[in-house]
Amino acid sequence: MDKPYVIGMDMGGTNTVFGVVDSRGSVISKSAIKTSNHPEDVNLYINDIYVELSKLIQAAGGIDKIKGIGIGAPNGNYYTGNIEHAPNLPWKGIVPFAKLMSAKFGIPAALTNDANAAAFGEMTYGAARGMKDFIMITLGTGVGSGIIIDGKVLYGHDGFAGELGHTTAVRNNGRLCGCGKTGCLETYCSATGVARSAREILESTDKSSLLRNIPSEEITSKDVFDAAMEGDEVAKEIFNFTGKILGESLADFVAFSAPEAIVLFGGLSKAGDLILNPIRENMEKNLLPLWRGKIKLVFSDLKEADAAVLGASALAWEL
């Protein structure tokens, strides 16, 4: 009998969300637990998941209806199924998470990092359905990426390919990144990067701006978005700057893998054309002539609340 469902699970630093998903990409049930209640033992964390997830599985008709579990986790290595040295998770070193989950539930489990899972979800249920070559850029607290080549996630030799947030966008005097390098794309185009740009641009000009009503250190990317929506010129300039940096980098990514499309996902996408226009303009300017006007630049069309679970679940159809 064909198994009609998969489990998708998104492990974040704070919350772990999981759900039962059908083949059309509907999340038919969903629940969540805290990620860090058991920093001393990952098995206790898995127990917590088991208790909650078993209810959803029973409601869906039992474990026999479930093809497998797909997991998106920080520093998740698809090849090994391990979570390796994740700075934002409580368990240190190498955790054989897919194996532990599979043993606990008695069904296959696969794991990858969150950006790869997002790309997988976009290909299976979202804006990249039917595409075999595209690049997913996730614009959140950081900048992540999932690269699809010939219908498969690009993992590379060691399982860690697709760290485009840590390519160097600004070569000289670039911003210090959490990874220890300077000038990383992430330091400009993440939510915190946009807030840093806001502070820099506000300091560099005398122009009036709604953003000056907020203490400089408290400005967030959402404040920039809100101000831009009210027509604030400085806020628009901040988006133009962000879009320029991202567009320039995207052109280099196109020269690498010649994708059909680039899909943008995450908080910044909410800014719509305010961010898409400068991204597109600067990408086009930096493309080889053969690609100009040909690379689709689109936003994810997965519902944000479900996207992470959907992305992770997409992995499980392959099991």
Place this chain on the structure above:
Amino acid sequence: MDKPYVIGMDMGGTNTVFGVVDSRGSVISKSAIKTSNHPEDVNLYINDIYVELSKLIQAAGGIDKIKGIGIGAPNGNYYTGNIEHAPNLPWKGIVPFAKLMSAKFGIPAALTNDANAAAFGEMTYGAARGMKDFIMITLGTGVGSGIIIDGKVLYGHDGFAGELGHTTAVRNNGRLCGCGKTGCLETYCSATGVARSAREILESTDKSSLLRNIPSEEITSKDVFDAAMEGDEVAKEIFNFTGKILGESLADFVAFSAPEAIVLFGGLSKAGDLILNPIRENMEKNLLPLWRGKIKLVFSDLKEADAAVLGASALAWEL
């Protein structure tokens, strides 16, 4: 009966070289014709090839011994077998070259661009034997690249992936490139790029240098190499600068595809450690910690005279 040979053919702007190759990567016979004797009709050019190549084929035991023809050509599109708008070839527009060759010889033919062919050759017979994920950088008149992902050449959505010579190495005030963009890696790390750097660095300093004995506009990358080998400090500085630009770019490429190795091929490789050391140092400095010390950086070990034919021939084993 198994067919023991393939044909490899390398189409350059000036000469077209072809040879019969066995499965161990020995070029058992080789010949060449002028590429541009028949700018009016590509079929006449193919006739010239036919006349010369038929002799080699007969000497190898006849066409029944030949599995197929692999062709490396500028602007060659693997997906279509076409040469598309090649600026350095006499035939304009789109030439269905693989199809024409296959019809003429009565055996299958496949075509790709020269850098992809080089990567294929390196994987089949050379320094990357046994590797499934690596990046080949060809340092010649231009900077080309062939990217191998999971044992296959990366072609991308349209067949033109791997234009790493046209990623932007210098974002502001970069050098004008033949492609119309500025700051392309190729404008710094090709043979002409090195010569440009020589002129710039000589002008920027008063240091004595052997290179000052050569009229500035006539300095070549070979002159820089010769001077560096004699211990010339300015020449070494030129290589350090070139290696810095290339190493920084390589780190970004690693963040994209997490290759096992980067293989360097072409004229600049002759400079050995003089160029390899600054490349490695600057690549390492710009890698995420997880990759430091782990990415092999090697020179091609194919004999330069045979490498292009070998690379093209490797394509034909897949036919």
